[in-house]
Amino acid sequence: MGLVVQKYGGSSVADAEGIKRVAKRIVEAKKNGNQVVVVVSAMGDTTDELIELAEQVSPMPAGREFDMLLTAGERISMALLAMAIKNLGHEAQSFTGSQAGVITDSVHNKARIIDVTPGRIRTALDEGNIAIVAGFQGVSQDSKDITTLGRGGSDTTAVALAAALDAEVCEIYTDVDGVFTADPRVVKKARKIDWISFEDMLELAASGSKVLLHRCVEYARRYNIPIHVRSSFSGLQGTWVSNEPQGDQNVEQAIISGVAHDTSEAKVTVVGVPDKPGEAASIFRAIADAEINIDMVVQNVSAAATGLTDISFTLPKTEGRKAIDALEKAKSVIGFESLRYDDQIGKISLVGAGMKTNPGVTAAFFEALSDAQVNIELISTSEIRISVVTRADDVPEAVRAVHTAFGLDSDSDEAVVYGGTGR
Amino acid sequence: MGLVVQKYGGSSVADAEGIKRVAKRIVEAKKNGNQVVVVVSAMGDTTDELIELAEQVSPMPAGREFDMLLTAGERISMALLAMAIKNLGHEAQSFTGSQAGVITDSVHNKARIIDVTPGRIRTALDEGNIAIVAGFQGVSQDSKDITTLGRGGSDTTAVALAAALDAEVCEIYTDVDGVFTADPRVVKKARKIDWISFEDMLELAASGSKVLLHRCVEYARRYNIPIHVRSSFSGLQGTWVSNEPQGDQNVEQAIISGVAHDTSEAKVTVVGVPDKPGEAASIFRAIADAEINIDMVVQNVSAAATGLTDISFTLPKTEGRKAIDALEKAKSVIGFESLRYDDQIGKISLVGAGMKTNPGVTAAFFEALSDAQVNIELISTSEIRISVVTRADDVPEAVRAVHTAFGLDSDSDEAVVYGGTGR
Structure with missing residues (x-):
């Protein structure tokens, strides 16, 4: 008998009907001879409604109490589901x-799981129960206070439980059919991916794909827990994320897994930085001290005449204000001329382990963008990813162009050229 | 520095405005130099909404899960209040x-408190915090499952915490100004009682007064915790419930504390019971085995000709179906002729420790009912209470007549005759 962890998101349990539909699916898995652990998020808009209430009583809700408040949401959905x-x-x-x-x-509000001791879950399973667990929440080791794991935390709960219980698979049920070669809202011909490696999935998640969060995939890779992302509505096979494709999965190694995009970032340019050692360090020290995570960094070639250079970096728009404030405060120490802030940018990323051994990929990527008349502002690469920053307005067209060029379109004959059929 | 436990009901924290108003009142108590522990119920209709959700997913929600669900309500209100x-x-x-x-x-759903170990509350107070505690809920000793205390459970939480923390007073904030000599919705001239003994309050609660539940008063009496029932809206002095009136409270011992009424009961009459030893016992054994609590019991004088008698008793309407089923099932064993069920009854009770030493009270009570043309169907008495059952329709008029007769009306000159001024 296998042990399966299933996770259902808020849209799957948005109302009584949804809860009953999910209950049937869970019972199905149990009937198939599995031990079943279910991780569930708060119903539909519950969390947003609770946040609104909090804002009504306090402009700056304290972390501990905010977590106590938000965890009421899963408490409701899990009890109803049981x-x-x-x-x-x-x-x-x-x-x-x-x-x-x-x-x-x-x-608080973005706690990290440091251990899972599922003794009560194990007992419940051994007694023949289906165990329903509140996603997104935990208890702090030191203070025994209730914590929440931050955005997408329920996926992490599911993977962490799957690891602790040595589950066969962690099924993430959501409102889409799986992971696609691009966002289907942007690329109509995007294809569902049958199998993808942890590595490629990590890069997609880091590049703006919303289906699975980076942290969750990282956890699954560390403990080697296969993830199956699928729809709670259709019941079809979704996307498997694992180290190696399983028996009945398409084993053809595609060069490119998919195209991701992200319009949630902004670009900060520090203008007129003296081109001498230590300048970049002092800029990014100021940013780090403000606890801001940055993404891409580019330093322009110094203009010989002035001895000054420009440094650009991208970061979440939500951190923009904080970054500008931190830099302005350190202006006299760093010694730059001015700051430019631009939140009309977008990032397009091509992800695929195959690009390591296929030197033509980078060139084909830039050709596709060029053919689509898309201007590139910044470039950043990893072994299995190329990302570029463009104008935000250019993103949809750029994503479609690249998707087509790499043969990812669902009915394209060119699929063979760069691999990737049947994914 | 004193320790005060305050309890706020759902109507006091029904929305963000209510929560902010209550927060101000709590801070006021803290500023007055007290350590403050606050017990809070779920916001307004939250509990009813959760019950409705439960009914949508399951016609018979399991106790354990139902408790898990309901406790989400206080989790929300307490976090917002903090x-x-x-x-x-x-x-x-x-x-x-x-x-x-x-x-x-x-x-589950009506757990009883067996111990309170408020170590974390004590620590929070010692560190200068105001402690906010979820009412109505606890954790079971054996299974460590979440439990709820049943209707009015938050009051019991407050009194139990006050006892465990050796508080000076347990303040129960509600949407009325205190305990009245009768239900002010029925008797316009009802007077707020300044002080009432635990004993009289227990009888009032048992007789239909809704302000404090019997269980809560019993707990307070056992641990000698003074209760102060007062309005969260007006901030006025309310009603003190304790062993002895405190310094500035009116110490005049009134004969009558108040008139309570109750229209939530029904009457079952077992007709044609053989008038021999053991018959009544077998009837009430059948009722007890069905876990039904009954209130009043009356056996008619046996008709000599037949050797048969009738036995009537009252019980909550909600238990009526169960009682009839239990009796029908035992009919052949008990050997009665038929059953009559009547849910159009009401109970009027006169409560006051003074009636022990004032023989005229019973007579005056019946005279008042007679003058008001109210027919009496059943009578039951304790040392400090007289209760009668009448037609439900007669209840309002009967309560007003008795209230006036005993000088309880707020502007009545007769108040002096039977005591009770200034309460």
């Missing part, structure tokens, strides 16, 4: 993050 | 029933 399952004649018990043994650090 | 207090510049921490050390038995 009831719905019992109503189908199967035994189910719900557990809070704390009861399920999800131990975290003490950083 | 945020609102912090927003006023004071430190506050919220605690679930489990975190506050409220240990209960394992009877």
Whole structure:
């Protein structure tokens, strides 16, 4: 008998009907002879409604109390889901993050899981129960306070539990059919990927793909837990994310896994930086001290006449204000001329382990962008990814152009050229 | 420095405005030099909404999951309240029933508190925090599952915490000004009682007064915790419930504390019971085995000709179906002729420790009912209470007549005759 961890997002349990539909799917897995652990998010807009309430009573809600508040959401959905399952004649018990043994650090609102001790879950399973666990939440090791894991935290809960329970698979149920070669809202011909490696999935997640969060994939890779991303509505096979493709999965290694894009970043340019050692360091020290994570960094070639150079970097738009403030404060120490802030940028990334051994990929990527008349502002690469920054307005057209050029379109004959068929 | 436990009901924290108003009141108590522990119920209709959701997914929600669901309500209100207090510049921490050390038995939906170990609350107070505790909930000693205390459970949480923390007073904030000599919706001239003994309050609660529940008063009496029932809206002095009136409270011992009424009961009459030893016992054994609590019991004088008698008893309407089923099932064993069920009854009770030493009270009570043309169907008395059952339609008029007759009306000159001034 196998052990399966299933995770259902808020859109899958948005109302009583959704909860009953999910309950049937869970019971199905149980009937197929599995031990089943279910991780569930808060119903639909519950979390947003709770956040709104918090804002009504306090402009700056304290972390500890904010976490206490938000965790009410999963408490509701998990209890209802357990009831719905019992109503189908199967035994189910719900557990809070704390009861399920999800131990975290003490950083409220974005705690990290440091251990999972699922003793009560194991007992519940051994007694024949389906175990329902609140996603997104845990309990801090030091203070025993309730914590939340931040955005997408329920996926991480599911993978962490799957690892601790040595599950066969962690199924992430969502409102799309799986991971696609590009965002289907932008690229109509985007194809569902049947299998993708942890590495490629990590790069896609880091490049703007929203289906799985980076942290969740990282966790799954570390403990080698296969993830199956699939729709809670259609019940079709979705996308497997793992080290190696499994038996019935398409084993053809494609060069390119997909094209991701991201319009949530902004670009900061520090103008007129003296071109001498230590200048870049002092800029990024100021940013790091403000606890801001940056993405791409580019330093222009210095203009010989002035001895000054420009340094550009990208960061989440939400951190823009903080970054500008931090740099302005350090202006006299760093000694730059001025700052430019641009939030009308977009990033397009091509991801695929195959590009390591296919030197033509980079050239083909730039040709595709050039043919689509898209101007490139910044470039950044890793072994298995190329990213460029363009105008935000150019992003949809650029993504479609690249998707087509690399034969990723679902009915394109060129698919063979750069591999990637049947994914 | 004193320690005060305050309890706020759902109507006091129904929305963000209510929560902010309550937060100000709490901070006021803290500023007055007290250590403050606050017990809070779920916001307004939250509990009803959660129950409705449960009914949508399952016609018979399981106890364990139902409790898990309902406790989300207080989690929301307590976190918001703590945020609102912090927003006023004071430190506050919220605690679930489990975190506050409220240990209960394992009877879901109506658990009983068996111990309170408020170590974390004590620590929070010692560190200068205001402690906010979820009412209505605890954790079972055996299974460590979340439990709820049933209707009015937040009051019991407050009194139990007050006892465990040796508080000076347990303030119960509600949407009325205190305990009245009768329900002000029925008797316009009802008077707020300044002080009432635990004993009289227990009888009033048992007789239909809704302001405080019997269980809560019983707990307070056992641990000798003075209760102050007052309005969260007006801030006026309310009603003190204690062993002895305190310094500035009116110490005049009134004969009558108040008139309570109850239209939530029904009457079952077992017709044609053989008048021999053991018959009544077998009837009430059948009722007890069905876990039904009954209230009044009356056996008619046997008709000599037939050797048969009738036995009537009252019980909550909600238990009526169950009682009839239990009796029908035992009919052949008990050997009665038929059953009559009547849910159009009402109960009027006169409560006051003074009636022990004032023989005229019973007579005056019946005279008042007679003058008001109210027919009496059943009578039951204790040392400090007389209750009668009448037609439900007669209840309002009967309550007003008795209230006036005993000089309880707020501007009545007869108040002096039977005592009770200034309460």
